[in-house]
Structures are given as C-alpha cells and as structure tokens.
Amino acid sequence: MTNSTIVVMGDRAEYAPPAPERPNLRLGQLSLIAVTLFTFAFLYVPIIVLILFSFNSARTGAVWQGFTLSWYQRLLGNEALLTAAGRSLIIGIVSTAGSVVIGTLTALAMEREHFRAKAVWDGLLYMPVIIPEIVSGVSLLLFFAAGGIERGLLTLVVSHIAFSMPFVYLTVRARLADFDRSIEEAAQDLGADEAKTFWLITLPLLMPGIVSGALLAFTLSIDDFIISFFVTGKGWNTLPIYIWSQLKQGVTPEINAISAVLLLFSVSVIALSLLLQRRRN
Amino acid sequence: MDGASTPLHAKPDVEDSALANDFAVELRDVVKLYGEVAAVDHVTMFIRHNEFFSLLGPSGCGKTTSLRMIAGFERPTSGVIAIDNKLMGATPPFRRDVNTVFQSYALFPHMTVEQNVAFGLQMKGINKDETKRRTQEALELVRLPQLAGRYPKQMSGGQQQRVALARALVNRPKVLLLDEPLGALDLKLRKEMQIELKTLQHQVGITFIYVTHDQEEALTMSDRIAIMSRGKALQIGSPLEIYERPNCRFVADFIGETNFLDGKVIEVRGDFATLELPSGQTFVGRVSEGVRAGAHATLSVRPEKMQLLENASSTAANTYQVTVFSIAYVGSDTRVIINLGAQRIDVWEQNSSSTLNPDDYFFKPGENAWLTFKPENALVLAG
Numbered sequence: 220m221t222n223s224t225i226v227v228m229g230d231r232a233e234y235a236p237p238a239p240e241r242p243n244l245r246l247g248q249l250s251l252i253a254v255t256l257f258t259f260a261f262l263y264v265p266i267i268v269l270i271l272f273s274f275n276s277a278r279t280g281a282v283w284q285g286f287t288l289s290w291y292q293r294l295l296g297n298e299a300l301l302t303a304a305g306r307s308l309i310i311g312i313v314s315t316a317g318s319v320v321i322g323t324l325t326a327l328a329m330e331r332e333h334f335r336a337k338a339v340w341d342g343l344l345y346m347p348v349i350i351p352e353i354v355s356g357v358s359l360l361l362f363f364a365a366g367g368i369e370r371g372l373l374t375l376v377v378s379h380i381a382f383s384m385p386f387v388y389l390t391v392r393a394r395l396a397d398f399d400r401s402i403e404e405a406a407q408d409l410g411a412d413e414a415k416t417f418w419l420i421t422l423p424l425l426m427p428g429i430v431s432g433a434l435l436a437f438t439l440s441i442d443d444f445i446i447s448f449f450v451t452g453k454g455w456n457t458l459p460i461y462i463w464s465q466l467k468q469g470v471t472p473e474i475n476a477i478s479a480v481l482l483l484f485s486v487s488v489i490a491l492s493l494l495l496q497r498r499r500n
Numbered sequence: 501m502d503g504a505s506t507p508l509h510a511k512p513d514v515e516d517s518a519l520a521n522d523f524a525v526e527l528r529d530v531v532k533l534y535g536e537v538a539a540v541d542h543v544t545m546f547i548r549h550n551e552f553f554s555l556l557g558p559s560g561c562g563k564t565t566s567l568r569m570i571a572g573f574e575r576p577t578s579g580v581i582a583i584d585n586k587l588m589g590a591t592p593p594f595r596r597d598v599n600t601v602f603q604s605y606a607l608f609p610h611m612t613v614e615q616n617v618a619f620g621l622q623m624k625g626i627n628k629d630e631t632k633r634r635t636q637e638a639l640e641l642v643r644l645p646q647l648a649g650r651y652p653k654q655m656s657g658g659q660q661q662r663v664a665l666a667r668a669l670v671n672r673p674k675v676l677l678l679d680e681p682l683g684a685l686d687l688k689l690r691k692e693m694q695i696e697l698k699t700l701q702h703q704v705g706i707t708f709i710y711v712t713h714d715q716e717e718a719l720t721m722s723d724r725i726a727i728m729s730r731g732k733a734l735q736i737g738s739p740l741e742i743y744e745r746p747n748c749r750f751v752a753d754f755i756g757e758t759n760f761l762d763g764k765v766i767e768v769r770g771d772f773a774t775l776e777l778p779s780g781q782t783f784v785g786r787v788s789e790g791v792r793a794g795a796h797a798t799l800s801v802r803p804e805k806m807q808l809l810e811n812a813s814s815t816a817a818n819t820y821q822v823t824v825f826s827i828a829y830v831g832s833d834t835r836v837i838i839n840l841g842a843q844r845i846d847v848w849e850q851n852s853s854s855t856l857n858p859d860d861y862f863f864k865p866g867e868n869a870w871l872t873f874k875p876e877n878a879l880v881l882a883g
Contacts (some may be wrong), residue, residue: 246855404573407593407672412624423610 265484267418273475288469290476300477305462310372310457311440314379317434321380322387323429329388330395331373347385355382356449363450378450379440390411394428427495438485514877522585524549524675524707525570530579532565532731541731542579547675547709552701554718555709557728558754563711566728567677572596584674594623596788599668600677603684605660607652612650613639613663620671638670641700658689663702675707682717694720715755719743727751747788749881752800759845761799766878768793773880775799779841784817785878798881803848806875808836808863812870819872824863834861838871847871 273291277284294300329341347355359378401426406416422429444459451460458481464492465474521625525547532540540562549551555563568574569581572593581588599620608616617638621631639645642662652660661681668676681697682690698721701708712718718725719739726736727750735747746752747758747823761783767774773787775797783799812819822838822845829835833848853860863869 327659372501399604401604401606402608403603404571404593405600405608405667406619407573408571408598408600409620409667410594411619412592412594415623420608 260450269475270479271372271481273472273479275472275475279469290472292482293473294476296481298463299456300458303456303458306372306455307441307458309417310375310379311437314376314383314440315433315437316386317376317380318384318387319429319433322384322432322436323391323425324382326388326391326395330398331390340403344385344388347382348389352382352445356446359446360449369493370450374450374452375447375455375457378446379443382443382446383436383439386435389430390432390435391425391428398424427498429490435493438488441481442485501867516832522549523547523582524551524584525709526580526582526585527570528565528582530566530569530576530581532562532569532574533577538731540569540576543728543731543733545736546724546731547707548723550568550705550707552588552708552721552723554712554722554725555728556715556718556725556754559714561728562731563713563728564679567600567679567709567711570598570609570675571598571677588738596676597674598790599671599675600679601661601664601668601681603680605664605681607654607660607663607667609652612648613644613650613652613655617650617665617667618669620667621669624671625821634670638666641669641703642666657684658693659715661693663684665697669700669704669706672704673706677682678708678710680711680713682712682714689719690717695758697721699817701757705855719755727754729754745786745788746800746879747882749798749800752881754880757846758802761798761801761845763793763797765793765795765797772875773797775880777841777843779843781820781840783878784875785880786876788879788881790882792882796883798883800881801873801878803835803846804833804850806845806871806873808838808847809870809872810862812872815873817875818878819870821868822871824865824867824869826865827861828865829861836871838861840871845871 220411268394271283272281274286274288275283276287276289325344329337329344334340355378359374359381363374368374403416403420406420408411411419442459443457444463448460451457456464457475462474462477497499506552523546525545527543527545530540530543531538543562543566555566555717565574569576570583572588575590580768581789583596583675588596608619611619614635618631618635621634626634636645636648639648642665644659644662644666647655647659647663653664654664661684664681667837678697682693686692694717697708710718710721719742722739724736724738725742726733727742728734729750735751737745742751745753746755752758761775761777763775763777763783764772766776766782768791771786772784773793774782774784776782784850785799785801808822808824812823820840821841825837825839825844827834827836829851831851833850835848836849838847846863855861
C-alpha cells in the first residue's frame with residue numbers, strides 16, 4: 220500500500236522503486252491518468268468548442284451546420300470592431316513602452332541602490348499583481364474623477380502602465396539577479412564611461428528580460444477588460460470592451476471568431492516570449 | 501608593524517630605485533575602511549616600471565581591494581595612489597591608464613572575441629583600420645587569431661582567459677592588473693599559463709600587478725612580492741628575500757614550510773641572536789628586526805636546512821640529540837619528524853641516492869639521532 224501511495228502522490232516517478240505488479244498500483248496509475256485527462260478537458264474543451272463554432276455556418280445555437288470562413292471575413296468589414304482593435308493596439312504599444320522604461324529603471328534602482336526598508340518597497344512593487352482587478356479599477360476611476368481628469372486614451376494608458384509595470388519589473392529584476400557586475404567594470408576599465416557602459420553592455424545584456432517583460436505587459440494590456448472598463452471614457456471602447464458590448468445580443472459566431480483571433484494573438488506573443496527566454500539560456 | 505613595509509636588510513624602495521621618484525604605481529599610506537573594518541590598513545608600496553609585482557596573501561587580506569583601488573573601482577578612505585607619477589584621486593576607471601584581467605574574465609557575452617578585444621580601442625576613438633590591425637596583433641600574441649569570430653561561451657576556460665588578456669593588453673596600458681587570473685583553471689593549464697604570462701610580460705614590457713593566494717605561483721612569476729595579511733603589507737621583497745629572510749612569523753609560516761621554536765632571547769651579538777627554549781636548550785640564528793635581549797622571540801628554521809647525523813659533538817652550536825618519531829618517503833626527499841624534548845621538528849633529508857632498500861635509510865622511528873643546522877640558516881624573529 221505504502222508503495223503505491225508514493226507513486227500516486229509523487230510526480231517523480233523515477234524515484235519510485237521498481238514496483239512489483241500489484242492490482243492496487245494499477246488502479247492508482249489509472250486514476251492518475253483519468254484525473255490528468257479530466258484536467259486537460261476542463262481547461263481546453265471550452266476553447267476548442269469556441270474555435271470550432273467560429274467556423275460554424277449556423278447563425279445561432281450550438282448545432283453544427285457546416286464549415287465557413289464568413290465570420291472571419293465579416294470581422295474585416297466591421298468598422299467598429301477594427302477601430303476598437305486599433306485602439307487596443309495603440310494602448311498596448313504605448314503602455315508597454317511606458318512599463319518597459321519605468322519597470323527597467325525601477326528594477327535597476329531596487330537591485331543596485333541601497334536605501335531603507337528595501338523589502339517593503341519591493342513588496343509594494345509586487346502588490347499590483349495580487350490586488351483584485353476590480354479594486355484597482357474602482358480606485359483608478361475614483362482617482363481620475365477626483366483629479367478631474369477626463370477619461371479616455373490618457374487614463375487607459377496610465378492604468379495599463381500601472382498594472383503591467385510590475386511584470387516588467389519582475390522579469391528584469393530576475394535577469395539582474397544573476398548579472399555579473401564585473402562585466403560592467405570591465406567596460407569602464409576599457410574606457411567606457413557610465414553612459415556608454417549602460418547602452419553598450421548593461422542594456423543589451425538585460426534585453427532578454429526586458430523583451431519577455433514587455434511581451435507579458437503587451438498581452439496583459441490587449442486582454443484587459445475590468446480595469447479598462449472602469450477607466451475608459453465615452454467612445455473609447457477597447458477590443459475586450461467591444462466584445463463585451465456585443466455580448467448583449469448573445470454569443471454570435473462573429474464573437475467566437477474575434478475571440479479565436481485574440482487567443483491566437485496572445486498565444487503567439489507568449490510563445491515568442493518563452494522562445495526568447497530559452498535562447499538566453 | 502605599522503604598515504611601513506620595508507624589506508629586511510634592505511633600504512626602502514624609494515632609495516633603492518635608480519630613478520628615485522619614478523614609479524609605475526605608488527600607494528602611500530592607503531587605507532580602505534568598510535564600516536569599522538579596515539580592508540586595507542596603511543599600505544605603502546612602490547611598484548617599478550616593467551616589474552612583475554605580486555600581491556600575495558590569504559583570502560580577505562586586502563589584496564583584491566588594493567588592486568581595485570588602483571583600477572579605480574574603489575576609492576581609498578585615506579592615502580594617495582599615483583599611476584605613472586600622476587595622482588589618481590577621484591579619477592574614474594575609464595580615465596586611468598591601467599587595464600584589468602578579472603578573475604571571472606568578465607568577457608562581454610554578447611560580443612564575439614574580436615569585438616571584445618576591439619572594445620577598448622573603439623572607446624579610445626581609434627580608427628577602424630588601426631583597431632582591426634591591433635586587435636589581430638593582440639589575438640596573435642595570445643595565439644587565438646583563428647577564434648576571432650567565436651562567442652565567449654563557445655570557448656574553454658583557458659581560451660577565455662587568453663581573450664581577457666588580449667582585451668586588456670591591446671590598449672597598451674602603463675600597468676596591467678591581474679586578479680587571480682588563473683584561479684579557475686586546472687593545475688596543468690595553470691602551470692602552462694604561468695610560463696606564458698611571464699614570457700608575455702617580458703615581450704610587451706608592461707608593469708604587471710598580480711593578485712594571487714598561491715605562493716608557488718607568486719614565487720615562480722614575480723620580480724617582487726608583497727605579502728599581505730589583515731589589510732597590511734607585511735613584507736615586500738624578491739622571492740628569494742621573502743623565502744630566505746621573512747621579517748615576521750606570519751611571512752615565515754605563509755611562504756613554504758618552517759619549524760618555529762619559541763623562547764627567550766639571551767644574547768644579541770652582531771648579526772646573530774641566541775634563544776633559550778623553556779626546556780633549556782639554546783639555539784643561534786640570524787637576528788631580525790625588533791629582536792631584543794630579554795624579550796620573547798621565535799626561531800624559524802626550514803625543514804630542508806637541517807641535517808640528521810649519527811654522531812656529532814654536543815658542544816657545536818644548534819646541535820642536540822633527538823629521537824626519531826616518524827619517517828615518510830615522498831620521492832624527492834624523506835620527511836622525518838623528530839622529538840626534541842616535547843618539541844616536534846620536521847626535517848627533510850634529500851634523497852640523493854637511489855637505493856631500493858628502505859632499511860638503507862639511516863634512522864628508524866624510536867632511534868636516536870643528532871640534529872644540527874648552521875646559525876646562518878635559521879632566523880630569530882621578534883614576538
């Protein structure tokens with residue numbers, strides 16, 4: 220019994236001793252496989268259904284009628300949607316640029332400067348990652364309203380920087396943790412002043428961390444609904460807000476198609492980020 | 501010792517040199533404090549042009565901190581540093597005419613070997629053609645021209661080491677600083693690189709300041725060595741001076757092997773002092789700085805400078821009957837441990853014959869023998 224428990228509990232199958240063929244062990248393995256399959260089904264079946272139905276020729280309902288690409292063609296002709304997508308793209312690019320600059324410089328300061336209560340400041344930088352989005356959204360809305368700031372592009376960009384900057388900070392900080400400072404000293408020793416050392420040595424070496432942080436920030440920005448919903452102004456629908464507004468008329472295959480495109484986009488960006496991180500190693 | 505590091509039986513460096521005030525690097529009364537701790541404690545040293553100068557000591561002795569202050573990565577708390585007779589003060593590293601070979605090599609991982617080596621020349625604004633030519637020359641000097649297009653991580657430790665060397669030497673600095681550059685290499689490669697470095701230094705005619713904790717390395721390569729401990733430069737001298745005339749117990753103990761016999765000085769006459777052990781025996785050795793009659797002192801005598809005899813006259817100086825405790829054959833010599841009363845002494849007898857019979861060795865454990873050594877082969881050290 221003990222033997223089988225080890226195998227069921229632990230994912231390190233290689234540590235299990237060569238077990239004799241025992242019926243309860245077989246049962247353990249089978250249930251493990253079943254749980255795993257269920258987990259994957261739970262995670263991915265809805266998404267697969269969504270993608271499938273984006274190719275369904277039926278206008279409504281969950282009945283498969285035939286294959287079509289017309290919903291995707293329709294997307295290209297939907298001006299409101301394209302405008303919203305364009306806005307999301309602009310907000311994504313601008314807020315990512317802001318997050319990259321602020322996040323990288325903050326990481327450098329936190330890693331290299333000495334000041335009081337550093338652990339507290341570090342914790343405060345992590346906080347936005349765990350603060351419930353609804354709380355961030357409401358507080359930002361209040362803040363902008365109290366400050367008399369008109370809601371629109373500016374408030375969206377500022378808010379997106381606020382929630383995505385910590386991710387850039389985290390990835391750059393991780394990269395800095397195993398940064399050999401003697402490489403920078405070597406550059407100075409060879410005649411590079413501080414500015415040249417930063418541009419020619421420090422920045423290129425941090426680049427993989429900065430890029431994967433930026434890609435994370437960008438996908439978060441493109442995907443964001445809750446915070447954007449609170450801080451957006453009239454006529455400043457982002458793509459997720461547009462999708463949500465269309466849902467009032469029920470789930471259409473067109474929405475399935477946008478979602479599939481958005482999914483493909485996010486997955487590609489994350490895949491690119493992982494690829495870059497792997498190349499660094 | 502108050503940091504005024506003067507080799508024993510020699511005049512201070514300043515007067516020793518032909519050009520009294522012309523040095524590659526000078527450190528005068530340099531102190532570096534980290535909080536309350538003095539990493540470097542009133543160090544004064546004068547490093548001559550084209551000299552291979554080593555800073556030798558155990559880890560934490562202040563040798564790397566001293567090197568980093570010369571490079572400009574750290575600033576002295578007090579004292580002055582001059583390079584090529586120019587006071588450095590707050591001069592940043594990128595305006596000092598020195599280059600460093602780092603312990604970790606610190607090659608730029610995102611640049612090829614060629615780009616690494618060319619970096620310093622580009623920073624100096626040297627034109628493309630000359631940069632290319634000098635980079636090529638530097639790579640030939642370290643015998644790596646065929647690897648110019650590689651990235652550092654595609655190379656072995658020894659090759660990276662040579663790239664680091666080329667990258668520093670290509671700038672033709674006044675002084676090359678080397679921080680344990682061979683520390684990461686295996687023993688065989690280290691020995692090869694020691695010879696290579698020494699040859700290279702002759703070839704390029706640049707002052708080398710070399711930090712190491714390996715005494716054999718320092719003895720093999722250096723013109724002069726500064727022995728450092730706890731932030732102080734205890735002794736500065738040639739390998740011969742350091743080994744044969746250590747000026748204190750620490751240096752005698754740190755360099756090579758030695759026996760210490762503690763006692764009281766009963767007489768100082770000319771160059772020699774007589775020491776009496778608590779057990780009553782007296783020994784004579786060369787007197788060194790600070791040894792006074794009536795004070796406590798230590799006789800230091802190296803194992804290879806003593807002989808064991810079958811018979812000897814008990815009236816001769818430094819000659820006593822002893823008991824052989826153990827014998828170990830180590831090839832080039834036989835290492836004998838003897839007891840003189842309660843005192844254990846190591847004696848190394850050179851194996852000058854090639855007998856195969858272990859019984860041919862004169863002494864066996866438990867037997868008596870006579871220990872003897874010449875007064876000029878022993879040192880009486882203060883404290």
